[in-house]
Amino acid sequence: xxxATSTRELAHPAREEIRLESVLHALSDPMRMxxxxxxxxxxxxxxxxxxxxxxxxxTSTHHFRVLRESGVIQQAYRGTAKMNGLRxxxxxxLFPGLLDSVLDAARRQAERLGxxx
Amino acid sequence: xxxATSTRELAHPAREEIRLESVLHALSDPMRMxxxxxxxxxxxxxxxxxxxxxxxxxTSTHHFRVLRESGVIQQAYRGTAKMNGLRxxxxxxLFPGLLDSVLDAARRQAERLGxxx
Numbered sequence: 001x002x003x004a005t006s007t008r009e010l011a012h013p014a015r016e017e018i019r020l021e022s023v024l025h026a027l028s029d030p031m032r033m034x035x036x037x038x039x040x041x042x043x044x045x046x047x048x049x050x051x052x053x054x055x056x057x058x059t060s061t062h063h064f065r066v067l068r069e070s071g072v073i074q075q076a077y078r079g080t081a082k083m084n085g086l087r088x089x090x091x092x093x094l095f096p097g098l099l100d101s102v103l104d105a106a107r108r109q110a111e112r113l114g115x116x117x
Numbered sequence: 118x119x120x121a122t123s124t125r126e127l128a129h130p131a132r133e134e135i136r137l138e139s140v141l142h143a144l145s146d147p148m149r150m151x152x153x154x155x156x157x158x159x160x161x162x163x164x165x166x167x168x169x170x171x172x173x174x175x176t177s178t179h180h181f182r183v184l185r186e187s188g189v190i191q192q193a194y195r196g197t198a199k200m201n202g203l204r205x206x207x208x209x210x211l212f213p214g215l216l217d218s219v220l221d222a223a224r225r226q227a228e229r230l231g232x233x234x
Contacts, residue, residue, distance in 0.1 A: 095222035
C-alpha cells in the first residue's frame with residue numbers, strides 16, 4: 001500500500017532547478033511539442049487521455065515524463081486521471097519570452113508545412 | 118584528388134528545409150549553446166580553432182556538425198581554416214524572435230548560475 005501511494009508522487013524540479021538545455025531538449029520532439037501546444041492553447045489542465053498521439057502508450061508516458069522532469073509541465077493525479085499543466089509562470093520568470101517565441105515558431109512551421117489540420 | 122575536394126563541400130539545409138525541432142535540439146546542448154553565444158556576440162565568422170571547448174576534438178567536430186546540419190550555423194573552408202557563422206537571417210525569417218529569446222535565456226541562466234566567468 002505504501003508503495004502504491006509513493007508511486008503516485010511525481011517528481012518535479014523546483015523553479016530554480018529548471019535548466020534551459022533540458023527545456024529546449026524537451027521541446028525538440030514533435031510529439032512533445034504537440035502536447036505543449038495543446039496545453040498552451042487551453043486554459044488549464046488536461047488529462048493524459050485527452051491527448052491522442054500516434055505513438056504507443058509507453059512512448060507517450062515517456063514524452064510526458066521528459067516534459068515533467070525538464071520543468072515544462074506539471075503532472076498530478078486527480079482520482080484516476082493524471083492531469084497535465086504548462087508551467088508557464090515558472091518558465092516566463094526564468095526565461096522571459098522564450099515559451100511564447102517557441103510556440104510562435106511552432107505555429108509558423110505548422111502553417112508553413114500544412115501540419116495544422 | 119576528387120575525393121579530397123568533395124570532402125571539403127559541407128552539406129547545409131536550405132532555409133526552407135530548416136526544422137524547429139532540429140534547431141531546438143541543436144541548442145539543447147551546453148557546448149553547442151556556448152558556440153552559438155560566441156558567434157552571436159561576434160560580428161562575423163569564427164574559425165573552429167577559436168573555440169576552446171572542454172571536449173575532445175571529435176566531440177567538438179560532432180557539435181559543429183549538429184549545428185550545421187540543423188541550420189543554426191554555416192560552415193565553409195577558407196584555406197586551411199573551417200569558418201563558422203550564425204545563420205541569423207534564415208532563423209529570424211523562419212522563426213522571428215526565437216534566436217534572440219534563446220540567447221537571452223542562456224545569458225540569464227549563465228548569470229544566475231555564475232557560469233559567465
